[in-house]
Amino acid sequence: MNNDLNVLIQLGDVDYRLKEIEDLKGDLPQMVESQKSLIRELKSENDEKNIHLGEIEQGLTEKRHTLDDTKTKLDKYKKQLYLVTTNKEYDALLTEIDHSKEILSTTQSSLNELNSSKDVISEKLKENTIKLDETDISLKKCEEELQEALNESEEEFKSLENKRLGLEKKVDNRYLSLYNRMRGGRRGVGITTVHKNACGSCYNILPPQTVIEIRKGDKIITCHTCGIILFWENED
Ligand SMILES: [Zn+2]
Known part of the structure; x- marks a missing residue:
């Protein structure tokens, strides 16, 4: 898998938990x-x-x-x-x-x-x-x-x-700033998975070719609609 993508996925997990903790404060x-x-x-x-x-x-x-x-x-x-x-x-x-x-x-x-x-x-x-x-x-x-x-x-x-x-x-600055910009946005998330061939953030259906490329995971691909970084989560 692309190294930047790998790091961004980990960053996504960390930020998800940070957000959960933040939410505890209500x-x-x-x-x-x-x-x-x-x-x-x-x-x-x-x-x-x-x-x-x-x-x-x-x-x-x-x-x-x-x-x-x-x-x-x-x-x-x-x-x-x-x-x-x-x-x-x-x-x-x-x-x-x-x-x-x-x-x-x-x-x-x-x-x-x-x-x-x-x-x-x-x-x-x-x-x-x-x-x-x-x-x-x-x-x-x-x-x-x-x-x-x-x-x-x-x-x-x-x-x-x-x-x-x-x-x-550990991540290329270009992708990091893209990630952080998306995270600072309305949905507060910088990276998400593909779900039923749709973007996990804005739910727009992705072109089949994009889905194939995301599954490969060898480069950073963003949603053509909302701009979030997308990755494929293996079901097993
Ligand atoms: Zn999207």
């Missing part, structure tokens, strides 16, 4: 990744919300001061009303009193607005924190499962990868 790697990214999102959202909350607290303190100051002034003006001697002074005080009352009313409504924003943000923070805790637990579980799957096959995986490196050196 969708755990993706789950781990998506949970990690959800945790990052929630944390950054919570950071923003905490900053916003700090600003609101500051605003609330300012508004409370304004309320206190204004109430003190208002009391003072009301007391002064009994002490004034002229109408002009009396009118001036009434204007001040009206003005203070207006300040009290607008300050109180901004205080209320700030308080309700604070409630909304605090509620969202609480929700996010619960979600964060849940995701954290689920992430740890996925990571453990993944680690277990890796532990079981780690040695075999390493030895297969070493074998793969050795095989790659």
Whole structure:
């Protein structure tokens, strides 16, 4: 048999097993990744919300001061009303009193607005924190499962990868890159057998002459439809 073909067949076996091991991990790697990214999102959202909350607290303190100051002034003006001697002074005080009352009313409504924003943000923070805790637990579980799957096959995986490196050196670069290109493609396979005179990958029927040449096995032959390298597997 052609040496390149022989090596490529071995490479195909190694890659088949590597793929099986990879499949054992199932969708755990993706789950781990998506949970990690959800945790990052929630944390950054919570950071923003905490900053916003700090600003609101500051605003609330300012508004409370304004309320206190204004109430003190208002009391003072009301007391002064009994002490004034002229109408002009009396009118001036009434204007001040009206003005203070207006300040009290607008300050109180901004205080209320700030308080309700604070409630909304605090509620969202609480929700996010619960979600964060849940995701954290689920992430740890996925990571453990993944680690277990890796532990079981780690040695075999390493030895297969070493074998793969050795095989790659033994095959003509032209065929190796053809093989690797096909393997990197949609079907993830670089070499396959002929089955019932059809390509084992795309199932297109091969011309009889091609089948004869593949059976001989003395050169690299690819499927005329999908481009995969083909070989003949002896039934015995
Ligand atoms: Zn094909």
